[in-house]
Amino acid sequence: MMHRRVLxxxxxxxxxxxxxxxxxxxxGWDVLVASSGLEGIRQAASEQPDMILLDVMMPEMDGLTTFxxxxxxxxxxxxxxxxxxxxxxxxxxxxxxDTGVQGVxxxxxxxxxxxxQIIKVLDW
Amino acid sequence: MRILVVEDxxxxxxxxxxxxxAEHYAIDAATDGLTGWEYxxxxxxxxxxxxxxxxxxxxxxxxxxLRQAGHTLPILMLTSQDTSMAKILGLDxxxxxxxxxxxxxxxxxARVRALLRRGSTNPLPIMLWGDLCLNSSTxxxxxxxxxxxxxxxxxxxxxxxxxxxxxxxxxxxxLDCLWSAxxxxxxxxxxxxxxxxxxxxxxxxAPADLIATSHGRGYYLKPVNGGGETLFEPAPLTDPEPPAxxxxxxxxxxxxxxxxxxxxxxxxxxxxxVHRLDLALDQLQTQALPLTEQSEAYRIAHNLVGxxxxxxxxxxxxxxxxxxxxxxxxxxxEPSQVNPLKLLLANLQQQIETTDTLVNLPKPTGVEPLVGxxxxxxxxxxxxxxxxxxxxxxxxxLSKQLQGxxxxxxxxxxxxxxxxxxxxxxxxxxxxxxQMPQMNGLVLCQSLRSASQWQKIPVLFLSTFADAQxxxxxxxxxxxxxxxxxxxxxxxxxxxxxxxxxxxAVSQ
Numbered sequence: 126m127m128h129r130r131v132l133x134x135x136x137x138x139x140x141x142x143x144x145x146x147x148x149x150x151x152x153g154w155d156v157l158v159a160s161s162g163l164e165g166i167r168q169a170a171s172e173q174p175d176m177i178l179l180d181v182m183m184p185e186m187d188g189l190t191t192f193x194x195x196x197x198x199x200x201x202x203x204x205x206x207x208x209x210x211x212x213x214x215x216x217x218x219x220x221x222x223d224t225g226v227q228g229v230x231x232x233x234x235x236x237x238x239x240x241x242q243i244i245k246v247l248d249w
Numbered sequence: 250m251r252i253l254v255v256e257d258x259x260x261x262x263x264x265x266x267x268x269x270x271a272e273h274y275a276i277d278a279a280t281d282g283l284t285g286w287e288y289x290x291x292x293x294x295x296x297x298x299x300x301x302x303x304x305x306x307x308x309x310x311x312x313x314x315l316r317q318a319g320h321t322l323p324i325l326m327l328t329s330q331d332t333s334m335a336k337i338l339g340l341d342x343x344x345x346x347x348x349x350x351x352x353x354x355x356x357x358x359a360r361v362r363a364l365l366r367r368g369s370t371n372p373l374p375i376m377l378w379g380d381l382c383l384n385s386s387t388x389x390x391x392x393x394x395x396x397x398x399x400x401x402x403x404x405x406x407x408x409x410x411x412x413x414x415x416x417x418x419x420x421x422x423x424l425d426c427l428w429s430a431x432x433x434x435x436x437x438x439x440x441x442x443x444x445x446x447x448x449x450x451x452x453x454x455a456p457a458d459l460i461a462t463s464h465g466r467g468y469y470l471k472p473v474n475g476g477g478e479t480l481f482e483p484a485p486l487t488d489p490e491p492p493a494x495x496x497x498x499x500x501x502x503x504x505x506x507x508x509x510x511x512x513x514x515x516x517x518x519x520x521x522x523v524h525r526l527d528l529a530l531d532q533l534q535t536q537a538l539p540l541t542e543q544s545e546a547y548r549i550a551h552n553l554v555g556x557x558x559x560x561x562x563x564x565x566x567x568x569x570x571x572x573x574x575x576x577x578x579x580x581x582x583e584p585s586q587v588n589p590l591k592l593l594l595a596n597l598q599q600q601i602e603t604t605d606t607l608v609n610l611p612k613p614t615g616v617e618p619l620v621g622x623x624x625x626x627x628x629x630x631x632x633x634x635x636x637x638x639x640x641x642x643x644x645x646x647l648s649k650q651l652q653g654x655x656x657x658x659x660x661x662x663x664x665x666x667x668x669x670x671x672x673x674x675x676x677x678x679x680x681x682x683x684q685m686p687q688m689n690g691l692v693l694c695q696s697l698r699s700a701s702q703w704q705k706i707p708v709l710f711l712s713t714f715a716d717a718q719x720x721x722x723x724x725x726x727x728x729x730x731x732x733x734x735x736x737x738x739x740x741x742x743x744x745x746x747x748x749x750x751x752x753x754a755v756s757q
Contacts, residue, residue, distance in 0.1 A: 127389065127398055139515045139556045146507045151496050175398070182551055211554055211570075233558025233566065237496040237504050241271060248400045 127249070129154040132172065134165030134191060135180035135209060140232075144178065147236020154240060162186030162194070170200040176247060178230075181210040192226060205247050209234075250365055250405065251275045251292070251426050255285035255311065256300040256327065261350065265298065268354045269361065273388060273401045273408075275429040282306025289315055293425055294322055296365055301328040301339065309342045316343035323364040327352070362386065376411040378470055381455065383411050392453040402427060403446040410460065410470050419467035443468065509607050512560050516601060519556060522549045523598045526572060530594065534587045540578060547576040553597075560607055565600040567668030568593055571700045580701065589699025592692055600665075631657045632749060635676035637664055637693075638711070639685040643734075650738030656745070664688035676706070678745055683712040683719065691726040698727035707748045711736065 131154055133144050138160075145156040157172055159165035163186055169177060177195070181188035188208055195201040207228040208221055221229050228246035230239070243249070252269060256262045257280045266276050277292065279285040282303040289297060297315070301308040312324055326344040328335055336347050345367075346360055362385060366374065374386045380393040383404075390397045390407060399407070405427040410418060420436045428438075443460065450459055461471040496504070529546040532538055538546075550573035557566040575582070575590060634656045638644055641662045648658040659674040661667065664685045671679075679697075683690040690710060697703040709730040710723045720731045729748055732741065 127396065137552055137555050137559075138518075139511060139559050142511050143508065143559050146511075147504060150500050150504055150507075180555075182548075184548060211551070211558075232555050233561070236559075237500060241267075244271065244401075248402065249398075 129175045129249075130157065130172070131155070131176055131178060131243070132157045132159060132165065132169055132174040133178040134159045134162060134183070134188075135178070136160050136183045137180070140180075140209075143236045144239065148240055151237045152240035162188070162191030165191055166194050166198065166201065169195060169204055170198060173200075174204060176227075176243065177204055177206045178243075179206050179208050179226075181208050189224060192224060196225070207243060207246055250295045250409065251277070251429065252296045252298060252361070253277050253279065253285065253288055253292070253294045254298045255279045255282065255288075255303060255308070256298070257281060257303050258300070261300075261327070264354065265357075268358060272358055272361075273404050274361075275405070275427055277429050280304075282308065282311045285311055286314060289320060289322075290318070295426065296361060297322055297324045298361070299324055299326050299344070301326060301330070301335070309338060312339070312342040312344055323367065325357075325360060325364060376408075376414075378411060378414060379459075381407075381411075381450075381459065383407055392450060392455050395453045397449055397453060399446070399449065400442075402442045403449070406442060406446055410468065414470050417463050417467045417469040422467070505607065508560060512604070512607055515556060515560075516604075519553060519601050520598065522553050523594060523601065525549055526576075527591070527594055529576075530587050530591055533582055534584055538582055543576055543582060544578045547573060547578055550576050557601075560604075562600065562604055562607075563669040564666050565597055565604070567672045568597045568600065570672070571668065571702070572597070574701060575699070586699050589695050593696050593699065596696070631655060632678060632745075633657045633659065633674060633676040634678050634680065634745065635659045635661065635671065635674050636680045637661045637667065637685070637690070638680075638682040639664065640682075647738060647741070651742060654738060654742035656742070664690075664693065667693060671703070678707045678709070678749060680709045680711050680741070680745070683710055683714060683723070691722055694723070694726040694728055705752075707745075707752060709741075709745065709748065711741070 129152070131144075131148060133141055133156055135141055135144075141158045141160070145158065148154040148156050157168055157174055159168050162183055165177070165179070168174075179188045179191060183191075186194075188210075192206055192208070195204065195206065205227040207230055208226050209230055209232060210221075211232050230242055230246070234242070250273075252274045254262060254265050254269075254276060256265065256278070262278055262280070266278060269276050277288055277294070279288050283305040285297075285299070285303070286306060288294075299308045299312060303311070306314075308326060308328075312326070315322075315324070323345045324343060325346045325348060326339040327348055327350055328339065329350045331349045339347050345364055348357055348360060362374070366385070374384060376383045376385070381390070382392070383390045385408060388404060390399055390404060406423065409423065409426055410416075420439045423439050424436065447457070447460055451457055456471070458471050460468055462468055526546055526549060529538060529542055532542065550569055553569040554566055554573055557569055572590065572593060574580075575586070632655075634651060636644055636648055636651075636658060637660075639662055644660040644662055648660050651658050659670070659676060661670045665687060667688065681690040681693060690712070694708050694710075697706065697708065707729045708727065709732060710728050711732050711734060712719065712723075713734045714720075715733045723731050730744055732744060
């Protein structure tokens with residue numbers, strides 16, 4: 126398995142911590158953390174992670190807006206994005222598909238199995 | 250590399266498919282010996298993993314049949330019998346290797362790798378082609394010391410070509426080898442993967458024609474400095490630890506410990522949020538809640554769902570999810586909802602306060618499936634019934650009898666898990682006991698009536714209390730019917746049917 130750097134954009138501290146620990150432990154990956162959409166976009170541009178885990182519901186800038194901003198930015202456009210969402214409704218899933226994100230992972234998830242899910246979704 | 254797995258045990262099959270899939274193999278699965286025989290006759294596989302005990306045609310016979318038909322592919326037998334006799338039988342039937350269940354997935358994949366190497370012209374785990382280096386043990390590819398970031402298919406393409414480095418591979422061959430039958434790939438798929446792979450090789454300084462095209466024939470590795478060579482020497486790896494895609498027991502234990510530490514830190518945070526929701530309800534009691542406040546409460550509840558789920562507290566998460574729905578900014582909250590919502594909130598607070606230690610890793614679904622009546626085709630018309638009672642014997646008897654009356658029955662003897670199970674089962678009708686440890690059926694019913702999703706679900710009480718006052722309380726809490734124990738399944742079934750018919754009539 127390749128070494129990877131993942132950026133998680135989520136306003137929930139507990140999720141940040143658990144994902145950080147889970148991905149490091151199970152796959153040896155490094156996890157960068159951003160607590161808001163704006164901070165996430167800045168970090169994505171400067172750190173160039175291999176992929177982004179993006180929470181859908183965040184205050185101020187929500188996940189889909191953040192995703193659009195990432196797409197509009199030449200420095201971050203090519204970074205694959207997987208959305209994190211609470212139990213997605215069927216209609217929401219269609220909405221997500223139309224946006225062009227690479228995948229959707231529903232919460233709650235086991236962070237130990239997250240790397241496996243990411244690899245599968247992104248065909249790494 | 251394409252592998253056929255013939256195994257009738259769903260769990261073993263899922264495990265194998267996931268594990269081998271993660272190792273970049275294309276997997277086809279058959280669950281009985283005859284299907285296995287058909288698959289193996291139609292497609293070319295690089296390896297067969299074969300269970301011994303199989304329906305229709307057993308593994309030993311299938312193995313013999315394949316060898317008699319001239320198939321030379323490596324065969325790895327799986328069996329639960331750890332005796333010399335069983336092993337001899339398998340190996341004599343033509344198997345190349347033999348693994349006893351339960352097996353260590355790591356060992357199994359290592360054996361798979363070894364068997365696949367044996368059949369190739371390049372039998373070493375590390376393959377070199379000029380500056381290109383592929384390590385099949387760690388699944389890493391580097392060029393001139395620079396690690397390449399390859400997808401599963403790109404890796405598979407390179408590995409396939411390096412294993413038989415003197416050959417030309419047609420697109421058909423590549424499709425057969427790297428894609429499973431279910432994927433329905435087309436030749437253009439091979440071209441696009443090949444284009445991306447070449448792009449990546451080029452980016453790290455490899456010659457553009459390292460993988461050359463022979464028009465009309467396919468792809469081949471272009472000889473570098475007079476030809477490819479294979480040496481057994483370690484690749485320049487940047488990351489020496491080969492991480493297991495499947496978490497080991499040790500990792501799970503470490504993760505659980507970390508979760509527990511984090512939970513200790515986050516618990517007060519969760520309780521603060523519950524408190525803030527409580528304040529919002531206090532405000533609602535005296536005046537309408539401003540939209541900004543309601544949106545904030547919604548966000549808090551939403552975050553609670555995420556946090557509690559992360560720690561695997563499914564019951565608390567289900568309650569938080571109900572609250573999240575109630576506080577949704579599109580829903581107008583009325584002061585009359587305050588009390589039932591406060592009950593939910595109190596329940597949530599209790600769940601958080603009493604969870605000192607997490608004992609299980611979070612699982613997205615930790616709930617028993619519905620107990621079906623076993624009659625295929627009937628389930629669509631069948632009503633789902635959830636039976637909540639702290640008496641397991643009563644649950645067992647009644648659920649069996651009610652299945653006989655055409656219900657699909659889910660049972661719960663621990664009301665502490667009520668909300669999580671309710672959410673998972675999505676029943677059409679509920680039968681509740683009144684007096685249960687730590688939870689009162691009347692309170693549960695009241696909470697149900699405050700949750701928009703469950704406001705209308707028919708609730709029947711089944712209780713030992715026969716007094717008028719309790720019955721009155723039950724109806725006040727939102728019950729649709731009240732029945733006294735003991736009761737026959739026939740009577741209960743009639744009352745439930747009656748209730749459901751009336752609801753249907755009213756809705757029409």
